[in-house]
Amino acid sequence: MGSAVMAEVRRETxxxxxxxxxxxxxxxxxxxxxxxxxxxxPTVCCLLLLFDALLTAFxxxxxxxxxxxxxxxxxxxxxxxxxxxxxxxxxxxxxxxVYPAGFLYVYSGIRYITRGAVFPAQIVFGVLYMxxxxxxxxxxxxTQVVPWWALPLLCLSKRVHSIFxxxxxxxxxxxxxxxxxxxxxxxxxxxxxxxxxxxxxSVKMNVLLFAPPLLLLLFKSLTIWGVLAALSCAxxxxxxxxxxxxxxxxxxxxxxxxxxxxxxxxxxxxNFKFVHEEVFVSxxxxxxxxxxHLGLLFLFAQYKWxxxxxxxxxxxxxxxxxKDDEKLRNxxxxxxxxxxxxxxxxxxxxxxxxxxxxxxxxxxxxxxLHYQFYSWYFYSLPFLLWxxxxxxxxxxxxxxxxxxxxxxYPSTPLSSLVLLACHVIVLGGLWCAxxxxxxxxxxxxxxxxx
Numbered sequence: 513m514g515s516a517v518m519a520e521v522r523r524e525t526x527x528x529x530x531x532x533x534x535x536x537x538x539x540x541x542x543x544x545x546x547x548x549x550x551x552x553x554p555t556v557c558c559l560l561l562l563f564d565a566l567l568t569a570f571x572x573x574x575x576x577x578x579x580x581x582x583x584x585x586x587x588x589x590x591x592x593x594x595x596x597x598x599x600x601x602x603x604x605x606x607x608x609x610v611y612p613a614g615f616l617y618v619y620s621g622i623r624y625i626t627r628g629a630v631f632p633a634q635i636v637f638g639v640l641y642m643x644x645x646x647x648x649x650x651x652x653x654x655t656q657v658v659p660w661w662a663l664p665l666l667c668l669s670k671r672v673h674s675i676f677x678x679x680x681x682x683x684x685x686x687x688x689x690x691x692x693x694x695x696x697x698x699x700x701x702x703x704x705x706x707x708x709x710x711x712x713x714s715v716k717m718n719v720l721l722f723a724p725p726l727l728l729l730l731f732k733s734l735t736i737w738g739v740l741a742a743l744s745c746a747x748x749x750x751x752x753x754x755x756x757x758x759x760x761x762x763x764x765x766x767x768x769x770x771x772x773x774x775x776x777x778x779x780x781x782x783n784f785k786f787v788h789e790e791v792f793v794s795x796x797x798x799x800x801x802x803x804x805h806l807g808l809l810f811l812f813a814q815y816k817w818x819x820x821x822x823x824x825x826x827x828x829x830x831x832x833x834x835k836d837d838e839k840l841r842n843x844x845x846x847x848x849x850x851x852x853x854x855x856x857x858x859x860x861x862x863x864x865x866x867x868x869x870x871x872x873x874x875x876x877x878x879x880x881l882h883y884q885f886y887s888w889y890f891y892s893l894p895f896l897l898w899x900x901x902x903x904x905x906x907x908x909x910x911x912x913x914x915x916x917x918x919x920x921y922p923s924t925p926l927s928s929l930v931l932l933a934c935h936v937i938v939l940g941g942l943w944c945a946x947x948x949x950x951x952x953x954x955x956x957x958x959x960x961x962x
Contacts, residue, residue, distance in 0.1 A: 556660045557649045561642065564667040568641055572634045572677050581606055582680050585619050586628050592616045593623075597760040599768040611682060612769040613754045614714025618685050634677050640684055641676040647691040648891045654698050655861040658898045665894045665911060671883065671918045672890050681884040686716040691891065694867060698860040702734060702742045710746035714753045717770065718888055724809050725870030728817060731828035732950065733858050776880035782918065783881040783932055786925035798879055805877035809870060812943070817866045819947040862950040865899060868892035869942055876935045886918045893938075900941030910934050 584604025591602045602609040609616075626632035648666055652658055676684045689712035696705035709726070712719040730739045751758070757765035775798075778789040791797050813824050821827035868889075875881065875889045893914065897907040917923075917931035 550656070552660050553653045556663055557653065560649065560664060560667055561646060563664075564645055565642055567667070568638045568673065568677060571673050572631075572638055575674075575678060577630050577634065578674070578678050580679050580681075582630060582633070585680075585682070586623060589616060589619045589623050593620060597757050599757060599761060599764040608768065610768055610771060610774070611716055612714040612750075613757055613765070614711055615682050615685075615716065617753070618715055619682070630680075633680055637677050637680050637684060640688055641673070644676075644684070644688040644691055644891075647688065647695055650695055651691060651698065651864060652895065654695075655864050655895065657861055657864075658894045662894055662898065666891060669886075669890055669915055669918075671886050671915065675884050675887050679884065681887070682716050683718070683884045683887045686712045686719050687887045687891070689715065690719050690722065694864065697729070697863050697867075700733070700857050702730065702738070703745050706730075706742040706746040707749050710749040711753075713746075714750060717772075718885070721871045721874035721888070722867055725813075725817070725866045728813055728824070728828070729858060729863060729866055732818075732821070733856065736829070776882065778880075779922070780882050781880040781928065782883060782885075782923045783928055783935075784879065785923045785928035786932075792879070801877045801879055805874060808873045808877070808939075812869060812873065816943070816947050817862075817869075817950075820949055857952050858950055859948065859952055862948050864895060865948060868895055869899075872896060872935075872939065872942075876932075876939055883918065883921070896938055896942060900938065900945050902941050910938055 581604075584606040587604040588602050588609045596602055599609055622633060622636055625636060645666060649663065652663060652666075675681055689708055693705045693709040693712060696702075696708060709719065709722070730742055734742065754765060754769070757769075775793055778785075778792045781792065784792055787797070810824075818824050818827035872889055872892060875885075878885070893911055897911060900907070902910070913930060913934045917927045917934070920927040
């Protein structure tokens with residue numbers, strides 16, 4: 513696994529951005545002084561993978577397993593394997609099944625491998641943890657936003673280790689598939705990326721927090737026909753996965769697997785414990801958070817993510833902007849005249865910045881974050897912190913503060929308030945940070961053989 517990451521990093525380093533074939537990952541030209549840092553990355557990644565493999569093995573061997581949802585998962589899978597296709601009849605110890613069909617397929621496979629035993633399942637999730645970490649390191653090395661010495665932050669979360677190998681949550685599978693999808697997006701493989709993204713959604717719907725910024729990236733990178741084709745890949749995958757249930761009990765499946773109106777229990781809230789329970793469960797509170805969520809997405813899309821194109825409309829091809837026409841022509845970008853869309857590879861750091869920030873906005877505005885939800889955005893924190901212009905001590909303090917809040921059990925009004933404050937500070941830092949240019953620029957004067 514470590515050698516694969518090292519080989520990929522070396523390939524990314526050696527390739528010339530102006531000579532790669534369409535669809536391959538294009539890196540921005542290296543600035544002077546970056547060569548030495550780039551050379552360190554493969555070694556750092558391999559050492560981190562080795563260290564975390566040993567740490568994860570130690571956690572599995574020495575820290576007691578925590579029974580939360582595993583038995584419920586196995587009960588729901590048992591009903592599915594017995595032939596039940598009515599989602600209303602699939603239950604577990606913690607209640608009815610509320611995840612899409614991909615969850616059942618994944619945990620059926622895990623049940624087959626482990627025979628439902630906890631310890632073998634912990635080993636499976638330990639491997640999953642390492643795969644996820646490898647994907648994250650690959651994503652980070654492609655962006656080169658975070659310095660090499662800060663990459664160990666990805667390995668140092670007590671809560672995330674617990675979520676993966678001590679609690680065996682389906683969030684872990686969804687998170688890993690999401691990171692695999694992002695890695696594919698960085699290489700401009702949008703259709704395959706959307707299929708993998710859809711697979712992540714089929715395991716747990718929280719992945720849809722990435723959907724608004726992802727849709728924006730599709731419009732920025734592809735023609736309208738390319739966007740429709742990519743979205744069709746995602747839709748077809750969902751239909752295929754859900755077909756056994758859609759054919760038998762479509763209403764039960766759609767209403768339970770894709771229920772967007774669930775109200776979580778106030779006691780388990782990590783982020784809004786300081787809000788009175790009556791307010792927490794009220795519809796006005798939910799609507800307020802939704803409005804703030806949508807408003808923040810619009811502001812970031814209009815003034816940060818699409819700043820260089822002149823706004824969302826110009827970036828998506830709804831209107832033609834003259835602001836960057838000369839720059840785009842000089843950089844070799846091509847306009848698809850029939851639908852006024854730009855068709856060009858997006859920079860790896862821009863893709864990750866838009867996706868991670870969009871997901872983080874959803875986290876900030878979520879009505880309730882349970883402990884396992886930390887895995888939804890933990891792996892984006894170092895990237896987001898280093899996208900801000902905060903001094904390094906402030907970045908590290910925010911990272912530690914967020915981690916400590918997630919390790920307070922049960923959460924308290926104070927820990928929730930501190931967590932929200934840290935989130936808002938990070939979001940403010942992202943708003944004040946400069947916007948990266950979204951497209952790769954190839955110098956037409958580059959000589960052959962350079």
